[in-house]
Amino acid sequence: MKAGSNLERMLEAGHFAVTGEIGPPKSWDGAVVQHHAKMMKGYCESYNLTDNQTAIVRLSSIAAGKLLLDAECEPNIQIVCRDRNRIAMQSDVLGAAALGIKNILALSGDHQKFGNHPYSKNVYDVDSIQLIQMLDGMRKGYFQSGEQMKGEPPKIYIGCAANPFADPFEFRVTRLEKKADAGADFCQTQCLLDMERFERWMELVRARGLHKRIKILAGITPLKSVKAAKYMRDYVAGMMVSDDIIQRLEKAEDIKAEGVQLAIEQIEYLKKMEGVAGVHIMAIAWEEIVPEIVKRAGLYPRPEV
């Protein structure tokens, strides 16, 4: 065991894992974070806390992580490379560990152009793969500079992202391999709205045996509207939405119900796919739907580990 988090224990025990996601608010109202956590409590092993997602200032992911711990839910804090240099990041990792946070997910971060401070400077002192290396070094007792840490090293279960829907397609598998080489233990994929492309990516992943080196959690996002699906397809870089999904939603009488049904079918399908270790359900601003999805996908109650 690297950190002994719920998520790690679940994955190591070979159970199909479920993780959720909470976007901290654009305010200091910590109750919002706990409210969302309570809605999903018991349905996921851990909950990602986004780090100023889409470059919009929000309650910090580590502070939100502490709020989750207080609510007896396991946090998985995201760290992006956009806003902090290696000094600040390592300081935050030590701080997170001191608060009892065990899962950390390394990301590049959306460019600040999309956020509410487009005139800011970005950092990118290290990139996401170098951040994984840094986290791996820290849990072995070394700072990035090579200096040895005092006392017990922090216990970290290291996550990363993978995007099978970005280009160049073949390189996406190599990039996952680099992340595994850097020390990542698990990855969560971009939300999966094109199953055919995901399957092709998984084939390449299996051909390289990567699923045996890194736990892969497929990203699931229940769709609420046709407009949202088309927006993701047309305007979000690195996202794909297949035509059959759009058509199904267009034909549906109750679009939200169809979106949920689609997510459940995807999970059922993924449960049987070799190399998929679990799902990461991203129902941002729709957290209350997560229990229904988990139950109807036959993943509740969660196994005891």
Add this chain to the structure above:
Amino acid sequence: MIVAERKPIDEILGFLSKHQKIMLLGCGGCVTVCLAGGEKEVGILGSELAMARAKEGRPLEVVQRTIERQCDFEYFEGIRHEVKDVDAILSLACGIGIQTVAEAFPDKVVWPGVNTKFLGVNQNVGVWAERCQACGQCVLDKTGGICPVARCSKSIFNGPCGGSQHGKCEVSADTDCAWALIHDRLTRLGQVDSMREILPVKDWSHSRDGGPRKLVREDLTLESGK
């Protein structure tokens, strides 16, 4: 070359509002090549400024000069006698030239006439693109001759990130993804496997982050001392 763009006329007129006589100083280096601050642009801007001020009924005398290079102290000697008689110098050189003018004439007001944009290349008529950030430690040997520091919006070393699609950057559909370019070029050269290697954390102390940089070459300083 250093690519610059002339500042808007109103901003420049604002700088010069209290002056009666100025020297408008062009540079024969990069800004001539990128059509921002050479002899031709000095002529155009000189006329524009004089006309604008004449219209206000507060004439401005503009002494127009263009020297070989404004980033070399030796070229200022030829204009020193004329600088005495002007209220200020409006330099159309890049930021380096403007600062050298200020250093060469410590008692004279110096105004910037251009915004220095980047180190880049002329791609087409009227189009320039950034190519180098002078980070101080070149990695082009590992990236197929395409710079991720200057050309990736996130300056990452192990790209492309998840925002790369159809060869374009998440920042804009007009921006090529530098890592997609690197990937395609290394593929063409039969070297794409080299992208499996993790490029290590960069030593930014060679860049601006190490403080203002200075290069001293002892082989040359010793020689000049002889």
